[in-house]
Amino acid sequence: MKRMKRSNEPIFWSLFGAGGVVASMVAPALVFITGLALPLGLLAPEALGYERMRALVGSLPGALLLFVVISLTLWHTMHRINHSLHDVGINAGLAGKVVFYGLAFVGTVATAYFLFVARR
Amino acid sequence: MPDRREIDIEVMRYNPETDSEPHMQTFRVPFDEDTSVLMGLQYIKDHLDGSLTFRWSCRMAVCGSCGKMVNGVPKLSCKAFLRAYYPGKLRIEPLEHFPIVRDLAVDQTDFLEKLEAVKPWIIRKEEKPLSEGTYLQTPEEMADYQQFSSCINCLLCYSACPQYGLDNAFTGPAALSLLHRYNADSRDEGKSERMPLVNSEEGVWGCTLVGYCSEVCPKQVDPAAAVNRNKVNSTMDYFLRFLTPRGGVDS
Ligand code: SF4
Numbered sequence: 001m002k003r004m005k006r007s008n009e010p011i012f013w014s015l016f017g018a019g020g021v022v023a024s025m026v027a028p029a030l031v032f033i034t035g036l037a038l039p040l041g042l043l044a045p046e047a048l049g050y051e052r053m054r055a056l057v058g059s060l061p062g063a064l065l066l067f068v069v070i071s072l073t074l075w076h077t078m079h080r081i082n083h084s085l086h087d088v089g090i091n092a093g094l095a096g097k098v099v100f101y102g103l104a105f106v107g108t109v110a111t112a113y114f115l116f117v118a119r120r
Numbered sequence: 121m122p123d124r125r126e127i128d129i130e131v132m133r134y135n136p137e138t139d140s141e142p143h144m145q146t147f148r149v150p151f152d153e154d155t156s157v158l159m160g161l162q163y164i165k166d167h168l169d170g171s172l173t174f175r176w177s178c179r180m181a182v183c184g185s186c187g188k189m190v191n192g193v194p195k196l197s198c199k200a201f202l203r204a205y206y207p208g209k210l211r212i213e214p215l216e217h218f219p220i221v222r223d224l225a226v227d228q229t230d231f232l233e234k235l236e237a238v239k240p241w242i243i244r245k246e247e248k249p250l251s252e253g254t255y256l257q258t259p260e261e262m263a264d265y266q267q268f269s270s271c272i273n274c275l276l277c278y279s280a281c282p283q284y285g286l287d288n289a290f291t292g293p294a295a296l297s298l299l300h301r302y303n304a305d306s307r308d309e310g311k312s313e314r315m316p317l318v319n320s321e322e323g324v325w326g327c328t329l330v331g332y333c334s335e336v337c338p339k340q341v342d343p344a345a346a347v348n349r350n351k352v353n354s355t356m357d358y359f360l361r362f363l364t365p366r367g368g369v370d371s
């Protein structure tokens with residue numbers, strides 16, 4: 001009871017929560033489309049062909065959508081791994097936060113770079 | 121014909137004055153359909169070894185003092201029955217994550233301090249005079265907190281909680297549920313006094329939503345739900361304090 005410092009966890013928990021929504025609602029659809037529908041021939045191969053993907057990434061709404069899906073699921077995953085480590089008795093503490101949230105941050109910046117800067 | 125079966129009960133013994141570490145001792149105990157685990161222990165104390173030490177009081181899942189680990193699961197020993205374990209045997213140990221005082225009795229001091237820290241009573245900025253009558257509450261307002269008021273402080277949830285086991289600075293399931301019980305009460309005005317604890321690493325943020333606490337709770341308090349609701353409250357508090365002059369409660 002002596003310490004009682006305000007935790008900065010709400011930031012990561014919010015990203016984790018938002019990522020959870022994305023992971024549970026969008027990811028299954030993506031897995032179905034890319035992992036099942038396409039290989040099983042339920043979708044025409046051109047549906048996710050280079051030209052269409054290029055157009056998706058090239059449009060601002062498409063790029064934003066991809067950015068949200070990729071970055072938030074990353075934050076979600078990294079938060080879960082960090083806490084699961086603690087659950088199995090590995091208390092990584094600040095180092096864990098730096099490594100895992102650092103990875104999510106780098107992933108987010110890289111995604112933003114490729115989607116919004118490097119595309120032409 | 122009365123039903124007279126017998127079952128082996130293996131009990132953890134520890135006497136800090138003579139033992140360097142705990143050991144197990146097995147007793148053979150007769151039982152019938154109605155014999156609770158607690159009655160099995162009382163049989164041992166009355167007939168086999170009077171020095172066996174454990175706590176109980178009400179024998180009806182109300183007082184919360186008889187919690188033990190039964191085959192590794194935190195249970196109220198008055199609410200678990202020997203017949204459920206037959207023909208196997210029972211292994212009874214003191215509640216996990218607490219220091220042992222003697223045999224099956226644990227030291228609850230840490231929890232009692234945490235309980236006090238959440239200020240589990242109704243706080244009013246100003247009491248209204250008796251002449252103005254009672255504080256009224258609608259059934260909906262009562263439903264907001266009623267479930268969390270059923271806690272009997274049995275500590276099963278603390279034995280179930282891996283986070284409390286890893287670091288007992290964590291305030292833990294029951295104390296946080298009781299904190300929520302008062303914060304969610306329409307008559308209470310003490311939220312700002314409790315939020316610094318909620319917001320801290322030792323408050324709700326020590327929880328990773330394992331959920332075992334809610335599974336073992338004998339009173340359907342659902343502490344995991346109380347903690348998670350306060351993660352939402354703490355998150356709002358965290359961000360809203362930047363927006364409103366008195367929105368957040370600073371630590
Ligand atoms: S929340 Fe449930 S398990 Fe925990 S102390 Fe209260 S009654 Fe016992």
Ligand code: FES
Nearest residue numbers: 178179184186198
């Ligand atoms: S003896 Fe009171 S709860 Fe079991």
